[in-house]
Amino acid sequence: MPNGSLTKQPNLDQWLSIGADGRVLVRTGKVDIGQRISTALLLIAADELDVDPARIDIATVETGVAPDEGITSGSNSMEESGDAVRRATATARKHLLSLAAKQLDADENALEVIDGLIRARATNRSVSYWELAGGKPFAIPVDQSIKGKDPATFRHVGKPATARGMADLVTGNATYVHDMTMPGMLHARVIRPPHYHAKLKNLDDSKAAGLAIVRDGSFVAVAGVDEYAVVKAAERIAAAATWEMGKGLPDGDLFTSITANERISLPVIKGIPVKEPVPPLAQPPKDAAVTHAARYERPYNMHGTIGPSAAMAIFEHSKLTIWSHSQGIYILREAISEALDMPVDDIKIVHTIGAGCYGHNGADDVALDAALVARHHPGTPILLKWTRADEHGWEPYTTAMVMELQASVDKDGKVLAWSHESYGDTHNMRPRSTGNKSGAARLLATRYLSSPVPPPVAAPSMGHHVGIHRNQEPLYNFANQRLVKNLVRGLPLRTSAMRTLGAYANVFALESFIDELAEAAGLDAIEFRIRNLTDERAVTVVKAAAEALYKTPMPDGRGRGFGFARYKNQKTYCAVGIELSVTEAAEVKLHRCVIAADAGEIVDPDGTAAQMEGGVLQAASWTLYEEVKYDRDGVTSRDWDSYPILRFDNVPEIETILMARPGKPFLGAGEASSGPAAAAIANAIKDATGLRLRTLPFTPANIRKAAMDA
Amino acid sequence: MTISLRINGTDRQIDADPSTPLIYILRNHLGLTGVKLGCGLEQCGACTVIADGATALSCVKTLGEFAGKDITTIEGLATHPVGAAVQKAFVAENAAQCGYCTPGMVSEATALLLRNANPTRAQTIEAMNTHLCRCGSHTRVLKAIERVAGGKVDA
Ligand code: FES
Ligand code: FES
Numbered sequence: 001m002p003n004g005s006l007t008k009q010p011n012l013d014q015w016l017s018i019g020a021d022g023r024v025l026v027r028t029g030k031v032d033i034g035q036r037i038s039t040a041l042l043l044i045a046a047d048e049l050d051v052d053p054a055r056i057d058i059a060t061v062e063t064g065v066a067p068d069e070g071i072t073s074g075s076n077s078m079e080e081s082g083d084a085v086r087r088a089t090a091t092a093r094k095h096l097l098s099l100a101a102k103q104l105d106a107d108e109n110a111l112e113v114i115d116g117l118i119r120a121r122a123t124n125r126s127v128s129y130w131e132l133a134g135g136k137p138f139a140i141p142v143d144q145s146i147k148g149k150d151p152a153t154f155r156h157v158g159k160p161a162t163a164r165g166m167a168d169l170v171t172g173n174a175t176y177v178h179d180m181t182m183p184g185m186l187h188a189r190v191i192r193p194p195h196y197h198a199k200l201k202n203l204d205d206s207k208a209a210g211l212a213i214v215r216d217g218s219f220v221a222v223a224g225v226d227e228y229a230v231v232k233a234a235e236r237i238a239a240a241a242t243w244e245m246g247k248g249l250p251d252g253d254l255f256t257s258i259t260a261n262e263r264i265s266l267p268v269i270k271g272i273p274v275k276e277p278v279p280p281l282a283q284p285p286k287d288a289a290v291t292h293a294a295r296y297e298r299p300y301n302m303h304g305t306i307g308p309s310a311a312m313a314i315f316e317h318s319k320l321t322i323w324s325h326s327q328g329i330y331i332l333r334e335a336i337s338e339a340l341d342m343p344v345d346d347i348k349i350v351h352t353i354g355a356g357c358y359g360h361n362g363a364d365d366v367a368l369d370a371a372l373v374a375r376h377h378p379g380t381p382i383l384l385k386w387t388r389a390d391e392h393g394w395e396p397y398t399t400a401m402v403m404e405l406q407a408s409v410d411k412d413g414k415v416l417a418w419s420h421e422s423y424g425d426t427h428n429m430r431p432r433s434t435g436n437k438s439g440a441a442r443l444l445a446t447r448y449l450s451s452p453v454p455p456p457v458a459a460p461s462m463g464h465h466v467g468i469h470r471n472q473e474p475l476y477n478f479a480n481q482r483l484v485k486n487l488v489r490g491l492p493l494r495t496s497a498m499r500t501l502g503a504y505a506n507v508f509a510l511e512s513f514i515d516e517l518a519e520a521a522g523l524d525a526i527e528f529r530i531r532n533l534t535d536e537r538a539v540t541v542v543k544a545a546a547e548a549l550y551k552t553p554m555p556d557g558r559g560r561g562f563g564f565a566r567y568k569n570q571k572t573y574c575a576v577g578i579e580l581s582v583t584e585a586a587e588v589k590l591h592r593c594v595i596a597a598d599a600g601e602i603v604d605p606d607g608t609a610a611q612m613e614g615g616v617l618q619a620a621s622w623t624l625y626e627e628v629k630y631d632r633d634g635v636t637s638r639d640w641d642s643y644p645i646l647r648f649d650n651v652p653e654i655e656t657i658l659m660a661r662p663g664k665p666f667l668g669a670g671e672a673s674s675g676p677a678a679a680a681i682a683n684a685i686k687d688a689t690g691l692r693l694r695t696l697p698f699t700p701a702n703i704r705k706a707a708m709d710a
Numbered sequence: 711m712t713i714s715l716r717i718n719g720t721d722r723q724i725d726a727d728p729s730t731p732l733i734y735i736l737r738n739h740l741g742l743t744g745v746k747l748g749c750g751l752e753q754c755g756a757c758t759v760i761a762d763g764a765t766a767l768s769c770v771k772t773l774g775e776f777a778g779k780d781i782t783t784i785e786g787l788a789t790h791p792v793g794a795a796v797q798k799a800f801v802a803e804n805a806a807q808c809g810y811c812t813p814g815m816v817s818e819a820t821a822l823l824l825r826n827a828n829p830t831r832a833q834t835i836e837a838m839n840t841h842l843c844r845c846g847s848h849t850r851v852l853k854a855i856e857r858v859a860g861g862k863v864d865a
Contacts, residue, residue: 034808034845162801169809170800170816172744172784179743228727228734231750306748306756306844307810355748355810356845388749606804614807614846640753640842648838651848 002144005029005084009067012095012138015088016045020134022116024051026085027059029069030077031327032165034356035670036607037077039164041085043156043603048089048148050113051129053156058164061351063333071328071430073359073497075571075668082603082666084142091143092133099132151662157603158662177310177325177352182381185312186212188223188373189234189387191241192394193448195634196494198243200448207236214376217450221373223382231387248632249492255297255695258402258423261490264460268483271465271473271569278484281406285416285480288408290520296403296509297695300493300628302637303398304645307355308391309362313370314381320347320374324367325354328430332364335431335439339368339446339453340375358618359498360430361395362386365444372445392643393635394444396496397628399425401468403509407478409521413528419482420472422506426458426487427467429496444494455494460487465568471503471675474510475566476532492630500671503567504619507675508682508696511563515683516692525683526562537598537659538566541573544657545596549577557581558591559688563679565672572672573598576616578652578680582689586700586707588624588681590652598659600667608669609656615673616654621646623678624698713777717742718786728774733757735773736783744784744813748842755841758814759783765821784813792858793820799857807845815841819855828860 009015017025026045032038038058046053059066069080097118101108104127106120113119119126151158168174193200200218211224211233222237224230250257266273284291312323320342326332329349337344349367357363370384386394401424408417433439437453440446446453461467469485518528526546533539542564549560559582564575579592595612602608625644629636637643678696686692691706713724717740726735731750736742736759748756750769757769760782768776787793796819799805806812815838822829822837829837834855843851 034806036807163804163806165809166801166804166806167797169806169812170797171788172742172813174809175743176746176810178747179737181741227738228730304844305810306754306808306842307746308748353808356808358844385747388751388753610804610807610847610850613849617846617848618844639751640749645842645844646848647842648835648848648852651835651852654849 003080003084003087005067005069005080006087006142006144010141012088012091012140012142014067015085015142016092016138018129018133020130022055022130024049024056025059026056027066028081028085029061029067030072030081031061031351032353033072033327035611036163036604037072037081039161039607040078040082040603042164043161044082044086045089046156047154048086049093049116051116055116061329063329063347063349068330071331073327075567075670075672077668078603078666079668086148087144087146088142090146090148091140092138094143094146095138095140096129096132100127103127103132151601158605160606161604163607174353176307177312177323177354178307178385180312180323180352180383182312182314185381185383186223186225186377187227187230188221188370188382188384189230190369190384190390191220191222191234191238192390193218193243194245195249197246197248199246201242201244203237204240207240208233212377213237214373216372217452218448219372219445221369221384223373223377245633249630249634250490251492251632254299254400255402257491258400258488261488263423263489264487266460266485268469268472268485271469273460273462273469273485279482281419281482282417284408287410288416289411290517291406291408292517292520293404293406294513294516294694296505296512298401298505298508299696300397300400300495301498301622301626302392302628302643303358303361303395303498304643305355305357305361305391308386308388309366310354310383310385311367311370312381312383313367313374315371315374316379318346320371322347322349322367322371323352324349324363325352325357326363326367327357327360331430331432331439332367334433335364335443336368336371338433338437338440339443340371359398360496362391364431365394368443368445389638392638396429396494398498399427399495400491401502401505403505405509405513407513407517409517413521413523413531415476415478415532417480418474418478420506420510421484421486422468422472422502423486423488424468424502425491425495427495427497427501428458428461429456458487460485465570466501468502470501470568471506471510471565473569475535475538475569476529477534478532493628493635499618500674503565503671504622504674504678507563507565508678511565511676511679512682512694515686529564538564538573540659541575541596541598545575545577545594548594548596548655548657549579554579557688559684559686561680561683561685561687563676563683565675567668567672571668574612574672574676576673576676576680578677578684580681580684580688582685582703586703588685588698590620590650593652593654594657595654595673596657597669597672598661598667599669600661600664602658602661603666605658608658611670612656612673613654615671616677617646617651619674619677620681623681623696624650626697713773715776715778716780718782719789724773726773728772728777730773731770732768732773732776736768742783742785746810746813748810755814755818756811758817760817760821763821763824765818784817787816787820790820792823795858796820796823796854799854802857803850803854805847805850805854807847811841811843815843815851819851823855823858
């Protein structure tokens with residue numbers, strides 16, 4: 001299969017350069033956000049080129065230089081950039097060997113490479129990569145059909161590795177956007193309205209106490225040399241500002257609104273929505289032994305980065321440079337060019353690390369905020385940071401969702417009919433332009449400017465397993481599937497892409513429902529899954545996790561549960577088993593977790609395991625604790641007390657089993673474990689207490705409510 | 711006004727408003743940007759430093775409140791064998807993803823091991839519980855601390 005990144009950037013020089021100084025520079029369009037993509041890329045390059053990984057640098061990702069590989073999202077980076085870098089470095093090696101063969105007067109097959117030194121075995125003559133290609137362009141295309149090395153010969157791929165940059169992270173030497181400094185730099189903060197729809201009435205400039213205020217419509221920022229003086233000024237200005245509050249946020253019951261509001265409904269066929277009428281829910285088939293229905297609810301959640309978003313910007317000689325931790329610097333550049341009415345070519349965006357983002361958080365918005373302030377101060381670098389309250393209150397959340405499932409099973413446990421409807425707001429509001437300022441509209445500040453861009457109206461995502469219908473399609477072999485996505489209008493909060501999009505909620509519902517159905521049909525839940533799976537790799541993963549979960553006797557008072565999915569039905573297969581208990585105070589205590597995953601060929605096993613584990617822990621946090629709260633006057637989850645997340649005291653022991661699949665295509669892994677983890681927790685609570693929980697999060701209050709209703 | 715304190719082994723006279731939270735002094739006056747601001751509300755642990763041997767949050771408490779104290783930030787930890795061992799153990803366990811919470815975690819772990827060379831799992835969890843990590847590096851952090859525990863300071 002051709003690699004899309006290579007089709008777009010076909011030249012080897014766009015991916016790789018060899019320095020005369022013995023260094024190798026690998027270019028990628030994917031940014032490292034703590035998922036260790038740069039480590040994986042350099043391990044691939046080291047093996048294909050036969051050079052020591054320490055010689056390899058991964059280039060800074062910046063517009064105009066880096067390959068445009070879209071957004072670092074969707075668990076696509078290994079399949080796109082990992083594969084592109086493999087083909088690019090394999091092409092380079094072949095090319096360098098043919099140059100060396102001529103120079104050394106030897107047969108290509110009689111050459112060997114040791115850390116970049118090419119040696120002719122027969123004559124012992126040698127020439128290095130740096131002598132052959134140092135500082136010179138390759139001027140050849142990447143061979144799209146080239147095969148990488150035989151996995152049996154790998155020295156780095158698939159072996160334990162220390163992540164690139166780890167030493168800098170643990171010593172405080174890593175430079176995040178937040179840590180940048182430039183001569184003459186001003187710190188800046190934004191003063192946001194109390195909620196989305198409020199308009200600025202009055203601002204008391206004297207509160208800035210001499211610092212610079214930038215005001216454009218209802219967009220307000222303050223800038224100054226001393227950061228803490230800016231923080232205090234922003235607080236004073238905010239306290240004294242008056243706002244037209246307007247109608248406020250809709251505050252009716254959220255889950256009622258989701259299935260009652262106006263919506264766009266589309267049937268989903270094999271994971272793809274079609275513009276056709278939604279078929280009605282059919283009567284249960286005549287030979288159905290059991291028909292079961294259930295409704296599941298997920299509230300709004302936030303990305304909750306530990307470091308609030310930040311950006312550095314400088315506007316000089318009508319050109320703008322932004323240092324940003326955005327996941328998509330090319331789309332961001334276009335959106336900012338629309339917002340500021342500047343030519344795209346006059347804007348440069350340089351990726352600089354931020355705290356983990358887990359999707360579309362405040363990173364893109366803060367880049368425009370910084371640019372707006374920079375434009376008012378030509379020649380002055382502006383470092384603008386959101387506060388904790390800004391990030392909690394203004395990031396684009398992941399939408400609340402409702403899932404309604406119904407299925408019929410015959411007396412042998414065969415599923416005769418299956419229906420899954422998912423409801424929610426959009427998962428797709430990254431600042432990608434489709435013309436007409438649609439990119440700008442997706443950046444928060446534009447709607448508050450004196451010539452505002454109206455907030456965007458979401459269209460349903462029509463791709464395979466995206467947005468609301470991601471992982472709605474069961475991987476199981478069920479007859480008569482009726483799948484429906486519902487994009488709901490008029491919901492209160494701003495939403496966009498967060499890790500897994502709709503998959504977390506859909507898998508939570510689907511895999512909870514599988515257990516419910518198995519129980520109703522009197523079948524073992526794991527056996528029921530295996531019986532309905534035809535994909536051998538799926539079965540292997542389910543069996544491995546089940547075996548690990550059930551291998552030890554379970555202490556009294558505990559429960560065990562299980563969940564499985566293949567992310568997007570085309571990426572990593574992942575099964576999660578959980579052992580937990582529920583206290584007298586209705587608190588869920590996680591004890592053990594087993595993860596089994598098949599991620600295709602694994603380049604950085606420890607990095608893959610870290611993604612699986614991190615995915616489980618983050619999902620455990622969403623599942624047990626998290627709900628964005630709001631009222632008419634705005635979002636009330638503004639800090640870590642009002643939006644608690646998982647802490648050390650509820651972290652289970654984790655055992656991770658990764659299937660070895662050398663030579664198989666990479667399968668993206670970063671989002672595979674979240675949905676299965678949620679279902680495993682729900683199913684384990686059922687096992688421990690007899691209570692079936694269908695409304696997230698599983699807080700003591702929600703558990704007590706379920707107990708009352710039971 | 712000038713405030714005296716000791717930072718990473720050097721005596722400093724800081725000429726700044728003593729009501730400034732310490733973190734802004736560390737990061738902006740002294741260039742110690744390894745200390746991270748996560749919330750500014752004493753809720754997340756990212757801004758942890760060691761002051762007179764005990765951990766302290768630096769995002770609310772002021773420069774004035776730290777006057778006369780002996781402060782070690784993440785940048786100064788490596789000069790102490792336990793601090794260096796903790797850093798090495800974090801690397802060995804790959805105990806960070808984005809790393810934003812990491813300086814605070816490393817500082818907390820070092821202070822814990824300095825007062826108790828062999829903490830139980832429960833004691834470690836109690837010490838680390840004020841630190842938030844959104845990436846889910848927790849199990850690796852615990853393993854890293856256990857690598858150093860028991861006086862195995864070379865990790
Ligand atoms: S930044 Fe100090 S505790 Fe969060
Ligand atoms: S490693 Fe990212 S927040 Fe802890």
